[in-house]
Amino acid sequence: MGNNLPCPVCDEACSLFDVVDFNKSCEEAKGKFLTLAGIPVYYALCSDCGFCFAPEIAAWTLKEFEEKIYNDEYILVDPDYVEVRPRANAKNLISMFGNNAHSIKGTSNN
Ligand SMILES: [Zn+2]
Structure with missing residues (x-):
């Protein structure tokens, strides 16, 4: 490199x-x-x-990310990704966009 x-x-x-x-x-x-x-x-x-x-x-390809980082053991190194962080992010969006926050649409690969 x-x-x-x-x-x-x-x-x-x-x-x-x-x-x-x-x-x-x-x-x-x-x-x-x-x-x-x-x-x-x-x-x-x-x-x-x-x-x-x-x-x-x-x-890396998405497959490499899935294999090396976002695999079955990922929750062990980032347990907050399941509930804590999404809730905190939602709270931030609501504080930024107020009443308009619920009309914002995103995309997801899930
Ligand atoms: Zn640059």
Whole structure:
């Protein structure tokens, strides 16, 4: 992986920014950490528009996301995705759009 990655947003050259282990968990804020996977995930940052992304993961197919992240064990690292976060997001939308919030329609692949 080089240092001349094109930015997916503005096409300017990006530099590597940081690296983390693949085993990240949403539960780290609550003190629950996974053991290291030993798989580095590099992040790149566009100095022009500020977009930050993981080039290797950004190239994955939906099938790869399903297999490697959003699999049967995903709930273990992000239990809030089932109920807590959707409720918080709904509350935010209602506070932003008031009475119009219930007329907003979205799309879903579920
Ligand atoms: Zn950019």
